[in-house]
Structures are given as C-alpha cells and as structure tokens.
Amino acid sequence: MRFYHEVLGWTFQRLRDAGGHDYVQALVSDEPVAGLRPHNHSVRDWTLYLSAWDLAATTERARRLGGVVLEPRPHALPGVGAPVLIDDPSGAGVGLLELAGGQAFTAGVPGSLVWVEFVTRHAALADRFFGRLFGYTQRQFGDGHQVDYVVYSIGDDSALGRVRMALDTPADTPPRWIAHFAVxxxxxxxxxxxxxxxAGARLRFPPYTSSLGKVAVLSDPLGTRFALIDPSLAAEWEYGSAADDPYDD
Structure with missing residues (x-):
C-alpha cells in the first residue's frame, strides 16, 4: 500500500469479503482501480480479472474449454462482485469477475490499469481458449514467428495483448500477466x-517505446511484477514486451 501510494497516488479503503477475509480496495479520485488482499506466499504478478456477465455460465464454459477452476465457491466482495480464479490451458492463472449491480472498476485514466499483456509460450492454445471463452477477435502484429504479438479485441475495443515468449526463453520460465498502470x-x-x-522497485526490463506509450517493467518491493506506462510518449509500433525480459524468473 505504501509503495503504490508513493508511485501512483492510490488511497485505500478496507473491506471484508463474504467469508470474513480482509480485502483492501485501491482508489484514484475515490474511484476503485485495484484490490489487494493478504497472501501467505510471494506473489509473482498482479491477478487480472476479466469481466463475466454470467459468472456461472462463463466458469462452466472455461471448464469445458480445458480450464481448471481453482475457486468453485467464490467469496463475494461488498460493492465489487463475485470473483473466481481459473488456470487456463496455456498454463497461467486468471480471474473471472461478475461485477455487483451498478459497480465497475475505473480503468484507462492516470494511476489506473490501461493495458495488459499475457506472456506465454503456448500462444496458439491461449488464442483458442480466450477467443472461444470471450469471443475475442484477434489481430496479429509482427511476423508471427520471430515476433508474435496478438491483440485481443471486443468489437472495436482492444482488450489485451498476447505475447509469445521468445523461442530461446528457458523452459522453466512461467507464463505471466503484466498489468500496465498509467503514470x-x-x-x-x-x-x-x-x-x-x-520506493524499492527493481527495473526488470529496459524502458521501451511502442504505439501504446513508453513502458518500464518493474517488480515492486515484494517482488510482484507490473509495468508503468506513459501513453503521451507513444510512437510508431515497435515490438517490445516483458517476454524479452533478460531477468526471467
């Protein structure tokens, strides 16, 4: 909480979920932008939650498509909604969230989430799973071989980027979701x-510029990886992502 307050200006309010567990909601201008909860182990990356209109139906569809449901009985968060965690077939955990009535998280503004990249070696498997789960259309950037970056979209709105790991990435490098927060x-x-x-962050990948903005991939003082992005410094598309991280762990 101290770190993200200093870097992104977040303020916080404490809640309890339906199971009585502590939960902290991060705010920008009194609007929710993220959530934090205690965990007994180190956390490699931020957990991304994808919105589901019908949580039960989406969870069942994810199971049929090869996903593994990790939380079959979610604890609802007051004013947030009901979340479920799954492992997708390409090997990474992701959340599904049915928002409570009238509620929404703020994104796309300074201090909040503005972009997400999913980095995986099983690119075709990820494309098939998420395409069928949410009906994403998919646009290839790069040549699809040396550079394989696909943007998932719903209608005209881009949702996230899928990055295939470099071919020489060590076999034990885990897939990951990289949350990009706007400065x-x-x-x-x-x-x-x-x-x-x-404030204690470690630079994990040299800053680079893309059509989305200038990006720096960091790990916070607890080792959780994320990215800072400045959309005002966007340039012509030039491939760069956390998949190229020379410090993969």
Missing part, C-alpha cells in the same frame, strides 16, 4: 520511474 501526466514517466526506484 500521472503532471508527474511524467522519468519522475514516476525515479519514485518507484526510491
């Missing part, structure tokens, strides 16, 4: 990166 325009990319470093 504040009045703070800027370099100052945000400096604040993150001062």
């Amino acid at each position: 504040h325009p009045d703070v800027g990319f370099n100052e945000s990166l400096r604040r993150a470093h001062s």
Whole structure:
C-alpha cells in the first residue's frame, strides 16, 4: 500500500469479503482501480480479472474449454462482485469477475490499469481458449514467428495483448500477466520511474517505446511484477514486451 501510494497516488479503503477475509480496495479520485488482499506466499504478478456477465455460465464454459477452476465457491466482495480464479490451458492463472449491480472498476485514466499483456509460450492454445471463452477477435502484429504479438479485441475495443515468449526463453520460465498502470501526466514517466526506484522497485526490463506509450517493467518491493506506462510518449509500433525480459524468473 505504501509503495503504490508513493508511485501512483492510490488511497485505500478496507473491506471484508463474504467469508470474513480482509480485502483492501485501491482508489484514484475515490474511484476503485485495484484490490489487494493478504497472501501467505510471494506473489509473482498482479491477478487480472476479466469481466463475466454470467459468472456461472462463463466458469462452466472455461471448464469445458480445458480450464481448471481453482475457486468453485467464490467469496463475494461488498460493492465489487463475485470473483473466481481459473488456470487456463496455456498454463497461467486468471480471474473471472461478475461485477455487483451498478459497480465497475475505473480503468484507462492516470494511476489506473490501461493495458495488459499475457506472456506465454503456448500462444496458439491461449488464442483458442480466450477467443472461444470471450469471443475475442484477434489481430496479429509482427511476423508471427520471430515476433508474435496478438491483440485481443471486443468489437472495436482492444482488450489485451498476447505475447509469445521468445523461442530461446528457458523452459522453466512461467507464463505471466503484466498489468500496465498509467503514470500521472503532471508527474511524467522519468519522475514516476525515479519514485518507484526510491520506493524499492527493481527495473526488470529496459524502458521501451511502442504505439501504446513508453513502458518500464518493474517488480515492486515484494517482488510482484507490473509495468508503468506513459501513453503521451507513444510512437510508431515497435515490438517490445516483458517476454524479452533478460531477468526471467
């Protein structure tokens, strides 16, 4: 909480889920942008939750498509909704969330989630699973061989990027979801990166510029990986992602 307050300006409110477990909601301008909860082990990445109109139906469809349901009886979060965790067939965990009536998380503004990349070696399997689960259309960037970056979209709205790991990535490198949080325009990319470093972050991949913005992949003081992005510094599309991380672990 201290780290993300210093870097992204988050404030927090404490809640309890339906099972009586602690839950912290992160806020930007009093709007929810993320959630935190205690965990007994280190957490490699932020958990992404994809919105489901009908949680039971989407969970069952994920199971039929080869996913493994990890939380068959979710604990509802007050003012948030009911979440379920699954392992998709390509080897990574992801959440499904049916939002409570009238509720929504804020995204796409400074301090919040603006982009997500799913990095996996089983690219074709991921494309098939998520395409069938949510009806994503898929657009290939790069040549599909040396550079394999696919954007999943719903209608005209892009949802996330799927990245195939480099062919020489070590076999024990796990798949991962990289959450990209936007820096504040009045703070800027370099100052945000400096604040993150001062607050205990580790740079995991040299900053690069893409059509989405300038990006730095970091791990926070607890080792959880994420990215800072400045959309105002977007340039012509040039491939770069956490898949190329020279410090894969």
